[in-house]
Amino acid sequence: MNSKMHLGHQAKKRFGQNFLHNDAIISDIVDAINPEVGENLVEIGPGLGALTEPVAERAKKLSVVELDRDLAHRLRHHPFLAPQLTIYETDALNFDFSQLLTQQDGSERPLRIFGNLPYNISTPLIFHLLTFKDKVKDMHFMLQKEVVERMASGPNCKAYGRLSIMTQYQCEVIPVMEIGPEAFNPAPKVDSAIVRLIPHKTIKNPVKDINALNTVCLAAFNQRRKTIRNGFKKLISVEQLASLNIDANLRPENLTIDDYITLANFIVDNPVEETEQPSDKKQSRRAMKRAQQQE
Template sequence: MHDFDTDGHRARKRFGQNFLSDPNIIRKIIDGIRPQPGELMVEIGPGLGAMTDPLIERLGHLHVVEIDRDLIARLHERYTPAQLTVHEGDALKFDFGSLCAGEEGGVGPRLRIVGNLPYNISTPILFHLAGFADQVKDMTFMLQKEVVMRMVAEPGTEEYGRLSVMLQYRFRMGRLFDVPPGAFRPAPKVMSSIVRMAPLPAEQLGARDEALLGRIVAAAFGQRRKTLRNTLREFIDDAGLQALGIDPGLRGEKLSVEQYVAIANACAGREG
């Protein structure tokens, strides 16, 4: 059988479902999130409610985004509308900014996003969520450890890549702790990790054209074995790189986030 029955619900492979079941790990995650009464928070993929219960207990009210209709029916049975607002659908297409509409008072971004993200869509959902960074206070996620290591990787390491650069450009990243496979039902074949992402202030970002930065970073890591001289040829020449103090013979993984921003700004200057 390709699905796994847990608490009367079959974990569906197509939704990447693995349900957190270890009470000590759940407590540790909630303590790491530190939800405060009245905060605006959304949980992605609440599943069987392992984190939903303690979140509602501390917050009073929680938003959730869930795609599985069976789980949605269970959530409606278990919680009142005063406790829980369910947004049915795909988190990859959900407008997280809509949760902030009509919010009264408070200074700065208020939305907090949490969740045990499905491993099969982890990278696209992180890029989707990055688009709402200016409305977000922080995000705390459980992901496959391998993905988290890429998110927090430093230049010059094997894990450092497009995901590292684009997320570190926009967020202050921190890996909190690891979660073993045995904490889930069914147990995944991989170790998980908890990561926190706090958006950086707009004045710290620095890229004149973020879309151009994204294209340059994608090109630099598109063929990892090739040097910048080859991968960035359509954007900047050797002389342009050298003017920025960057060796054209380097590979993409050697450059810092700041150096990518410098290249993008030099290119944006020429285009402008």
């Protein structure tokens, strides 16, 4: 990292900032990304430029999305990085990444997205980025180690949940390396890991509606210690579960991704009638919100 970039900047807790400073680890991460000239590289949260500098050195040009106006200002005035960057000073959670597809020559090139993501918004940010998966070649992210474990986890495992299913349905999930807190300043209280996500070009068992898949996952894992008989009672009956060859006595972590796709397709074809009272709807929304926050 350019030492001058670090001077005078205090990490901001509200942005979840933890800056990489270990050169050996930075080099390993850049090798894992393997940026090349001519590729459409996009960094989320470049911060003090720890990854930005070595990636720009290899790729010559890249786009960066930075919410912190102080850091965006530093990048705009960086002595040698500034001419290589297209800087978007905005919140990545609301950013339309599809606008980065078209190059100056008018051609479209798939996105290669990477970044040290703020851990406090990593899950909603991953879900936002997955909406652009058809335009993405691959993604490399630094995340909390526990989040990477959840993304890569399979059935019958405690870490398996909505994030596992929604990510693996859309991407190949490859844990790359683990990184300790000492590689950051300030040091986080958790271990970190790099994950590679490669969007599937074709999905062997496509769901009819991705939102329905999200709905059944939320319903299941909001009450993960309950059997699916109870978790799904507002969406699907025990008899209907039996007709789909799904055991109502299983717990949510025992179902495969294909099982969840089957359930999602069922509720698309058999929508639940609007029978909830306003108070029930309020409780349902709160329960769903709790499930999302737990991830």
